[in-house]
Amino acid sequence: MIVAKQDIRKLTTDQLKTWLTQHGEQGFRAKQIQEWLWKHSVQSFEGMSNLSLKTRQLLDEHFEIRSLTVAQSQRSSDGTIKSSFKLYDGNLVEGVLIPALRQDDDARMTACVSSQVGCSLTCKFCATGYMERKRNLDPAEIYDQVVAIDRQAKEAYDAPLTNIVYMGMGEPLLNYNGTMESIARITSPDGLGMSAKRITVSTAGIAKMIKKLGDDNVKFNLALSLHAANDVKRNQIMPINESNSLPALADALNYFYRKTGTRVTFEYIVFYNFNDSLQDAKELWQFTKKVPAKINIIEYNPISEASFKNTDPQTLDKFAGFLDDRGVTVNVRRSRGKDIDAACGQLAGKNVPTVGVEP
Numbered sequence: 001m002i003v004a005k006q007d008i009r010k011l012t013t014d015q016l017k018t019w020l021t022q023h024g025e026q027g028f029r030a031k032q033i034q035e036w037l038w039k040h041s042v043q044s045f046e047g048m049s050n051l052s053l054k055t056r057q058l059l060d061e062h063f064e065i066r067s068l069t070v071a072q073s074q075r076s077s078d079g080t081i082k083s084s085f086k087l088y089d090g091n092l093v094e095g096v097l098i099p100a101l102r103q104d105d106d107a108r109m110t111a112c113v114s115s116q117v118g119c120s121l122t123c124k125f126c127a128t129g130y131m132e133r134k135r136n137l138d139p140a141e142i143y144d145q146v147v148a149i150d151r152q153a154k155e156a157y158d159a160p161l162t163n164i165v166y167m168g169m170g171e172p173l174l175n176y177n178g179t180m181e182s183i184a185r186i187t188s189p190d191g192l193g194m195s196a197k198r199i200t201v202s203t204a205g206i207a208k209m210i211k212k213l214g215d216d217n218v219k220f221n222l223a224l225s226l227h228a229a230n231d232v233k234r235n236q237i238m239p240i241n242e243s244n245s246l247p248a249l250a251d252a253l254n255y256f257y258r259k260t261g262t263r264v265t266f267e268y269i270v271f272y273n274f275n276d277s278l279q280d281a282k283e284l285w286q287f288t289k290k291v292p293a294k295i296n297i298i299e300y301n302p303i304s305e306a307s308f309k310n311t312d313p314q315t316l317d318k319f320a321g322f323l324d325d326r327g328v329t330v331n332v333r334r335s336r337g338k339d340i341d342a343a344c345g346q347l348a349g350k351n352v353p354t355v356g357v358e359p
Contacts, residue, residue, distance in 0.1 A: 008063035009037055009140040025055055033059070038191045041147045043067040068144045073152070081152055087141060091117045091134060093169050095145040097152050099159075110163040111149040113142055115179055116170025121204050124237045125227075125269065127303040128169045137170070139181035146186055164194070167202040167223075173209035183220060196220040202267065205244045207252040214252075214259030222256060223265040223296070224249065228275045229283035237274075250290045257292055264293045269300050270316055272309040281322040294329035 011019070017030035029051065036048045045051075045059045066088035073083040081097040093114040100108040119126075120133035145168075150161040164186065166172040172179040183199060185191040196219035203210065204225050213222065228234040234241040253264050268284065270276045288295070297320055300310040311319070316332065323330045 005062060005064040007066050007138075007140075008033075008059070009065065010138070023058060025058065029055060035190065037065065038143075038185055038188070041067075041144070066138075066140065068141055068148070070148055075156075079157075081149075081156065083148065083152070085114075085145060085148065087117070087137075093117055093137065093141075093145070095149055095168055097149045097156070099153070099157050107157075107159045108163060109153040109157065109159050109161045110165060111146055111153075111161050112165050112168050113145040113149070114168030114170055115142060115166055115172040115175045119170050120174065121171055121238070121240050123204060123225075123240075125271070125300065125303070125306055125308050127305060130303075130305045131169075133170070136175035136178050139178050139185060142166075142178060142182035143185050143191070146182075146192065150192075161194075162198060164199045165202065165223075166200065171204055171206070172201050173203045173206040173213075176209055176212065180216070180218075183218075187219075200265070204238060204240050205249050206240070207244045207248045210249070210252040211255050214256040217260060219260075219262075221262060221265065222253075223267050224253065224293075226266045226284075226287075227269050227271075229280065229287040233275055233280075237271075246287065250287070253291045253293075264291060266293050266295045267298055268295055269298045270311040270319060271300055272311045272315075274308070276311040276315050276319055278318065278322055281319045285323055285326050285328060288323075288328055295323060295331070297330060297332045299334060 008016070013030050013034050016033060017027040020029055021027045032050060033048065036042045040047075042048060043065055045056045045063075045065070048056055048059075051059075068085045068087050071084045071086040071092060073081055075081050078101070079099045083095050083097075084092050085095060086092055093116075095114060096112040098110040098112060114137065116136050117134040118131040119128045121129055123129040146161065146164055153159055153161050166179060179201060183196065183201075186194050186199070187196050199220040200223050201213075201220055202223040202225060210222070225238075226234075227237060229246065231241060231245050234246065257263065266284075266288070268275075284295070297316070300308055302309065320330050320332055
């Protein structure tokens with residue numbers, strides 16, 4: 001009978017140490033193996049060059065490294081690179097490398113990573129929301145996306161990643177353990193050693209999990225996909241709001257702020273003739289009085305499943321100006337990678353070519 005191999009990256013260092021000693025190996029090898037797995041991101045035991053051939057063969061007999069692979073990639077006219085990542089079970093998720101547009105952006109290189117295969121929240125404007133949620137990603141699968149996109153940044157732009165956003169496919173707070181463990185690995189000196197302040201987790205708004213982030217005193221940044229500052233409109237486009245109303249979210253976000261001292265970012269997509277009026281801006285301004293926050297206004301990126309349109313430039317300027325005049329910190333974010341369906345809300349495994357990254 002063939003026994004399925006265990007995913008070695010699911011073992012803690014202590015668990016691996018115990019296993020090694022039970023199989024006649026020296027326990028200190030566990031730390032070496034973990035360094036190969038996380039710090040050097042090896043994809044095979046053969047690559048663990050400071051282990052004996054006997055030890056490597058023993059590991060290979062009992063374990064596997066379920067590394068993801070880059071199935072396909074394509075490059076936008078603005079330099080954005082979208083990749084389809086194949087997981088060990090054949091499922092696909094997408095991740096995006098967003099390079100700096102200008103030299104004065106301090107060569108910022110941002111990875112947008114996924115946390116689930118599909119999504120269960122059915123937001124009406126998001127392509128992923130029209131997909132079935134198949135499963136959560138393991139911490140190592142999220143970690144591997146970061147490693148792969150970092151490699152792309154170095155190869156394409158001769159620069160490493162500087163920022164990570166959990167804004168790809170899925171709702172990170174519905175994969176709480178996977179999200180938290182992946183960030184722990186990414187920020188660990190024994191992993192990628194990135195600063196938590198360079199990481200942003202975006203949520204559609206799960207109040208109890210936002211409070212849990214506060215209780216866990218997280219050091220990374222939190223963004224809320226708001227998109228409407230009254231419950232009637234938000235219910236229409238984000239069904240999650242029916243069980244996580246704006247008053248509940250305001251309470252949770254204030255709790256998070258008191259616990260962490262970190263100001264939240266509101267993400268607000270401006271839809272033509274839906275949430276782009278001065279009355280909508282007024283409601284958004286009033287909501288910022290309840291929660292210490294800054295606002296990122298985001299262009300809408302059309303998807304075939306929905307009929308929403310991006311607002312016109314004049315209306316957008318008036319909307320942002322209303323908030324700015326009242327002392328709200330507002331940034332207008334221009335979409336990146338729209339021509340390859342890599343922009344915010346467009347990730348759904350579509351239009352990915354069958355070749356490598358285009359020049």
